Amino acid sequence: MIPAQFEYVRAGSVEELIGALTEHGDEAKILAGGMSLLPLMKLRLATPSVLVDAGRLSDLSYIRDAGDHLAIGALTRHYDLETSELLQRECGVLAGVAHEVGDNEVRHRGTLGGSAAHGDPASDLPAALLALDATLVAQGPSGTREIPAGDFFQGFLETTLAPDELLTEIRVPKTGTDGFAYQKFNRRAQDWAIVGALAAQVDGGWRVSLVNMGSVPLRATAVEGALASGASVAEAAERAAEGTDPPRDLNATPEFREHLARVLVRRALEAARS
């Protein structure tokens, strides 16, 4: 399978990249690691006429201690996240979830910003950003803006990023090595989650987020509320499918996904709290 023809632009700087986006508008797509975009292009589900390669913007690959939070460059790869001692120490949950993405080869190429900007509800890392209440920083022709993770994901493969904006940085809180667990249910080891459930302790409370239970990654707010009101893990997990709208596909019916959500949330909470 070979992608449809496109014009290839390799950006040498963020400004150059935004210039190319401004010039080509909706016709252009940004290429980061390519782990999501290139398969779509090979299947001709995506046919951008201009591909703007951000892959050489090494300035956007970093994990920095920024005092009360960690600042992560959008082009930081999953492999860099999972092996970063700073991230393991200060935000273990993000390093842990990064380790569960795809396989070793995918993690050598895929980037945190690429995964977020792709906006796939079946991806692992968006659910982690949601649970962490991360802040996403976007740069466009008129400057930068900060977007809370809760507002970032708008629909299936749809985010609040404008066609001329580039995601440059992701800011996450310092949660240390506090309890967390990610339960990912799939048929083959490297597959997308049929359903995923993340439980993480943040600021002394429990955050629970769901993968592939709707058109966007979701917080299981009913579970979080029940836990905060003193419910047991088993009681709280029974509410995992409330407010979700799981898809139907070859792998699962919506009803099976709701069942999986309840089971996986319970397992994640039990593992994270043990």
Add this chain to the structure above:
Amino acid sequence: MRISMTVNDAVQTYDVEPRTLLVFYLRESCGLTGTKIGCDTSSCGACTVLLDGESVKSCTMLAAQADGRSITTIEGLARDGELHPVQQAFHEHHGLQCGFCTAGMVMAAVCLLQENPEPTEQDVRLGLEGHLCRCTGYHNIVQAVLGAARSGAVA
């Protein structure tokens, strides 16, 4: 567009379309057919090569993304007629049946052992999770990687 990269220590320069995938650049432009195309959807790992020493799936990467960088394929592992220790271990442990997945398995194992020179069996199985062997010959493949690690000649 003109693409130039170092493949197995030799500079290879060709004019290709921007949409040319790295695996086609290696197989058709460079003539290095040791790298296989299996599923063509980044699921099976048969097309795995090393990009600046790290394992990547060459069916899901543009040749343009590798421009100016260094690629190692299965043809680049042996030195002076001597098999690479991972190749030798696959030979000794019979880590292959039909052989189609082998180049990708070996390249992934070389990278895996550089990142983790003393893996457990579980580390090896997880490290090769992106690789499918349709002969289901996983047991001996895992034994081969563990054998290569024990030989101490890899990292």
